Amino acid sequence: MQSTLNALVAKASTELPALKTRPEFEAAKARFVGPNGELTALMKQMGAVPKEERPAMGKLINETKAQIQVLLDAALRTLETAEIAAQLGPAVDPTLPSPDAGPGTYHPLTLVREEMCRILHKVGFSVADGPEVETEFYCFDALNTPADHPARDAQDTFYFPESARFGNVSKKNPEEKYLLRTHTSSVQIRTMLKGSPPLRIVSPGRVYRRDTSDASHSANFHQLECLYVDKNVTVRDLKALLDYIFESLLGAGTKTRFRPHYFGYTEPSFEVDLSAKHLPKVNKEWIEIGGCGMVDPSVFETVGYDPKVWTGYAFGMGLERLAMILYGIDDIRYFYQNDLRFLKQFA
Amino acid sequence: MKISLNWLKDYVALDASNDEICRAITFLGFEVEHVIATGAPKLENVVVGEVLTRNKHPNADKLSVCTVDIGPAGGVKTIVCGAQNYKVGDHVPVALPGAVLPGNFVIKQSKIRGESSDGMMCSAKELGVAEDAAGLLILEDRPAIGTPINAVLPPGDTVFDIEITPNRPDCLSHFGVARELAAWFKKDLVYPQTEFQGCLDEAAGAPRSDLLSAVRVDAPEDCPLYTAHIIAGVKVGPSPAWLQERLRAVGLRPINNIVDIGNYVMLETGQPMHAFDARRLGGSQIIVRRAADGEKITTLDGKERVLNSRMLVIADATRPVVIAGIMGGENSGVTAETTDLVLEVAYFKRLSVRWTSKRLALSSDSSYRYERGVDVHAAVESAHRAIDLILKTAGGRVVGPIYTVGGDVPWQREIVVTPAYIRERLGFSIPDADMKASLEALELNLTREEDVPGQGLTWTVSVPSWRDDLDRPIDLVEEVLRLYGTEKIPAAVVSAPGLVGEDDPTVRFNRRAMGYLVGQNFHECVNYTLRPAKELATWVSQTAAAELALANPFVEDQSHLRPTLTMGLLETLKLNQSRGVVVSQLCETGRIFIECNGQNFECTAVAFIVAEPVGARTWLRREAGDFSMVKHHAEALAQAAGVDLARQPLVPIVGTYYGWQEGHSVSGGELQHGWIARFGLLNLAMIKALGIEGKVYGGILAILPEKLAAVSSRRRYADFSLFPAALRDLALVVDLATPSAEVRKALAGLARAAVGNAFVVESVDVFDVYQGKGLPEGKKSFAFSLVFRANDRTLTDEEVNKVFTQIQDEVGKTTPYQIRK
Incomplete structure (x- = not known):
């Protein structure tokens, strides 16, 4: 019996380490320790063993069983290691480039717009939106730009034929003509008419000018305007906002300055210059960045806000121009060509 | 407007530097576009000399050796000169050693080809008084020898080219700008002195004239004031040098003393004026009236203009002689032979001048000022100023009567x-x-x-x-x-009392849509809104091409609103392909315009394309896009707009609608419901015709802003079962043309009916599509996975089998589909 057991262990220690697959392993396991296995068969012979030898024999069988179990466990470990190695395959070359295109990129105009919106959101402005097809009232009349004003010339503004109808752009007067908005200020009017003071909005969006396209002009471009309406708003508040915006955008030490100017819908009105020393590709001390002013009382009257109670300011700028200044881009047409080599530079 | 510094100094004693003046103009609210220096700079050691002798240089063909007398202080100098345009006896400028000419050109005693030269005879260019010059500046007036050259040359001037904002027509004049600068620099403002005060001393025998017998204003609403003064016996000729210089400095060409004075006073005061030859006025009359339709006038620029009845003209008894406030006619202006003048100083309404000027595409310094507004209350004073200058420079005298029609509205504010x-x-x-x-x-x-x-x-x-x-x-x-x-507005902390509105729903949607697409490796593009008519007609419809047209496009290929974003993305794709840049996934958000039942709707849209990455070479090939991929993107974008695209009916696109490929693209939604989606493969032939290589898949979602703004109700939580599901698979054989959604819908209906209230059909989904061997011609099979579950127990095989058998029976009885065994 003992020699049989020893032979069994010897057999197991040669066969089990050589196993290559799980079915082989399962078959071998059954062969040795399964219900019909050899060890089980030997254990069944215990009945024939004289009673006084049984404890010693039992002990021997248990030892044999433990030895085979150790061999089985080792074989399983080897097998599992081999399986994982097969699953893994050879090591990768981590220096190979990824064949997947990407990552995706936001357009630089979106990046600049969103950055401006974030800066303004921190001081309580929310983003307003309005139609690009507008009417004369919202684009001009309500903004104190009367019918005889040169800005309304068909020479500078895209108009639609009188027969054109836009189902979701509301007119103030039935005889108004539809046009493509020349500034996002029309959003201010729609927002003021819809809401009530105090309010604080930023309206970024696409605008249109009937103009020759060149390195600095484009048939459509984007503006961003702020409108602040509250009680006791002052010129100094407006200057503080501009300083805040550009310090946030370009870092501490960035300065703005106002120059008096004229816009129909603000009084007083200013052009805003930005200190430009640290900007790329600018060889001037100051560069013009936008226009602003205190909302003209006549605009408040048009939207039904009492100008004796409500005051406010407005500020507007071109997003392409801002992006060109920030990134050092020297041709506005690059924004609209979408050459991937351009788009990938700003993510 | 060009403003001369010398001229300004007539009214205000400016002593600031040019930089300080520029700064002042800027911070008064006018932009300085250019600063131009004119005339001679201050030149030391440059004097008038007379050429005494001129001999050929012994060693150079083109040079001469001259002796030049520069007066008692300097004596006679020997100068080598290369110019050819002078002769012995001419007076010329001579730069002596020590002189510094413009461009930092230092004159020294020198030897030129072996001959010593004591200085240089100069051209106008070398002195900085002209742009170019052929040869020496010959001083025709023969000023005294030895005179410092600055005493002979016109003095230097600085001209500021400044942009006057439309609210400040008073500054379209030197006096207006002087007033601003006087205020800025805290200096006194000196008004020009006018001797003529409009009084004809008839008692003392001032003559009356019949040169002008009547002035009539028929259209006072457009001409509230008209004045006419008659000046007899003038001598038309060149203006005096100072006047010519003033005009040249600001870019005007001197013509004759009368015309020049008109311009001068306009540039001084801002009041336009016009002089007639009194003898050329038919019937000795001036009538301010509207033109007859079709009436013609040849203006001073030599062009014939056809007028209409809304245009205001100054006419004589028979014909128009001036387009009011804009330009005079050839038929009545001042000529060299003119001896008797009528000087018109009037006020025309802004709108009238502007309308006519626009209509005729004719503008002038005069119309520019009238359009912006001229001070009617200063008109008479300006007339007196002009008359003063005419009498002084052209002689003559004012003869009666003085005509003043209208203009008696007193100013007080x-x-x-x-x-x-x-x-x-x-x-x-x-x-x-x-x-x-x-x-x-x-x-x-x-x-x-x-x-x-x-x-x-x-x-x-x-x-x-x-x-x-x-x-x-x-x-x-x-x-x-x-x-x-x-500049001195003090700094402050930005004021931001708590007030936070919600960003506009359109903005939020765009952010979400772009965030998704960029996260899916798309590159965001920005394309123009305006597209060519032909493109709309080809890719969309003739109706769209008609309805979305601009009334006044600027260029032909930007004449229409875009009805889709796809065209712009394809253009971007083509540009990149043609530049050899590998590109596959592009996207864009923006407004598009959809024509629907005779009305246009402005929609916010998001679109994307997935193109074969033409030219890409990679060590590991990836699958390019396919229909399922773009469907997935379209569903994700629709979800951002609150639309569950998977639950919406999709209609296969027929023909080449919006440039899609029939059989490989679909559309969903309707504008009436606030949204439209289209996705699939773009039309292969049309893509090819554009010059684009490879297949392009894409999708677009257009939404009315008002749909995004609609308040969506908050989602409610639905309970779900914690017991295991029971799964059964069923394959149905159907006609090739049958869409899966139709079969799924029928099967799900039968399943729900069979289950009743006993438990629930959790899902019925296609997991396999097969056609080919083992199936009849013209058939395909869909394999569905049916998931059953109960909320309160584990389902038994018996109850599920019973239901499943019933479903199969019903499929056999009520549908055209066969169960695949």
Whole structure:
């Protein structure tokens, strides 16, 4: 019996380490320790063993069983290691480039717009939106730009034929003509008419000018305007906002300055210059960045806000121009060509 | 407008540097576009000399050796000269050693090809008084030998080319700009002195003339004031040098003394004027009337203009002689032979001049000023100023009668303002005295100053007639601030009392859509809104091409609103392909315009394309896009807009609608419901015709902004079972053309009916599609996975089998589909 057991262990220690697959392993396991296995068969012979030898024999069988179990466990470990190695395959070359295109990129105009919106959101402005097809009232009349004003010339503004109808752009007067908005200020009017003071909005969006396209002009471009309406708003508040915006955008030490100017819908009105020393590709001390002013009382009257109670300011700028200044881009047409080599530079 | 510094100094004693003046103009609110230096700079050691002898240089063919007399102090100098245009006896400028000519050119004693030269005879260019010059500047007036050259040359001037904002027509004149600068630099303003005061001393025998027998204004609504003065016996000739110089400095060509004075006074005061040859006025009459339709006039620029009945003209008895306020005719102007003048100084309404000027595409210095507004109350004074100058430079005398028609509206305007109000609007403090000084420097005089109970110190400010732009207290805030200096507005902390609105739904949607697409490796593009007509007709429809047209496009290929974003993305794809840049996934958000039942709708849209990455070479090939991929993107974008695209009916696109490929693309939604989606493969032939290589898949979602703004109700939580599901698979054989959604819907209906209330059908989904071997021709099979579950127990095989058998029976009885065994 003992020699049989020893032979069994010897057999197991040669066969089990050589196993290559799980079915082989399962078959071998059954062969040795399964219900019909050899060890089980030997254990069944215990009945024939004289009673006084049984404890010693039992002990021997248990030892044999433990030895085979150790061999089985080792074989399983080897097998599992081999399986994982097969699953893994050879090591990768981590220096190979990824064949997947990407990552995706936001357009630089979106990046600049969103950055401006974030800066303004921190001081309580929310983003307003309005139609690009507008009417004369919202684009001009309500903004104190009367019918005889040169800005309304068909020479500078895209108009639609009188027969054109836009189902979701509301007119103030039935005889108004539809046009493509020349500034996002029309959003201010729609927002003021819809809401009530105090309010604080930023309206970024696409605008249109009937103009020759060149390195600095484009048939459509984007503006961003702020409108602040509250009680006791002052010129100094407006200057503080501009300083805040550009310090946030370009870092501490960035300065703005106002120059008096004229816009129909603000009084007083200013052009805003930005200190430009640290900007790329600018060889001037100051560069013009936008226009602003205190909302003209006549605009408040048009939207039904009492100008004796409500005051406010407005500020507007071109997003392409801002992006060109920030990134050092020297041709506005690059924004609209979408050459991937351009788009990938700003993510 | 070009403003001459020398000219300004007639009215204000400016002693500031050019830089300081530029700064002043800038902070007064006018942009300085250019600063131009004209005339001679200050030149030391350059004097008038006379050429005594001229001999050929022994060693150079083109040079001469001259002796030049430079007067008693300098004596006779030997100078080598290369110019050819002079002769012995000419007086020329001579630069002596030590002189520094423009360009930092230092003159030294030198030897030229072996001959010594004591200096240089100069051309106008070398002296900096002209752009170019052929040879020496010959001083035709023969000034005295030895005279310093600056005493001979016109003095230098600085011209500021400045942009005058449309609210300040008073500054379209030297005097207007001088007034501003006088206020800025706190200097006195000197008005030009006018001797002629409009009085004809008829008692003393001032002659009356029959040169002009009548002036009539038939259209006073467009011409509130018309004045005509007759000046007899003038001598037309060149203007005096000072006048010519002034005009040249600001870019005008001198013509003759009469025309030049008209221009001069206009540039001085801002008042346009016109001079007629009195003898060329038919019937000795002036009639201010509207033109007849089709009436013609040949203007001074030699062009014939056809007029209409809305245009205002100055006519004589028979024909128009001037287009009012814009340009005179050839038939009545001043010529060299003119001896008797009629000087017109009038006021025409802005709108009338502007309308005519636009209609005729004809503008002039005169129309420019009338369109922006001329001070009617200063017209007569300007006329007197011009008459003064005419009498002084062209002789003659004013003969009666003086005609003045209209213009008797007195000017009076006052603004009541408190200094406290000004400070409140500014947000910082300027002392009362400073504000007052600023206003008065601009001739905004305080007519009353009083303490009004409840308001405090109150000022009544009179507004002069040339400042029509000022009529409210806020306007005076700007005047005070301009003179205080906008650079000095003190810094402050931005004021942000809690007030946070929600961003517009369209903005939020765009952010979400772009965030998704960029996360899926798309590159965001920005394309133009305006597209060519032909493209709309080809890719969309003739109707769209008709409805989305602009009335006045600027260029032909940007004449229509875009009805889709796809075209722009394809253009981008093509540009990149043609530049050899590998590109696959592009996207864009923006407005598109959809024609629907005779109306256009402005929609917010998001679109994307997935193209084969033509030219890409990679060590590991990836699958390019396919229909399922773009469907997935379309569903994700629709979800961002609150639309569950998977539950919406999709209609296969037929034909080449919007450039999609029939059989490989679908559309969903309707504008009436606020949204439209289209996705799939773009039309292969059309893509190819554009010059694009490879297949392009894509999708677009268009939404009405009002749909995004609609409030969506909050989602409610639905309970779900914690017991295991029971799965059964069923394959159905159907006609090839049958869409899966139709079969799924039928099967799900039968399943729900079979289950009843006993438990629930959790899902019925296609997991396999097969056609080919083992199936009849023209058939395919869909394999569905059916998931059953109960909320309160584990389902038994028996109950599920019973239901499943019933479903199979019903499929056999009620549908055209066969169960695949």
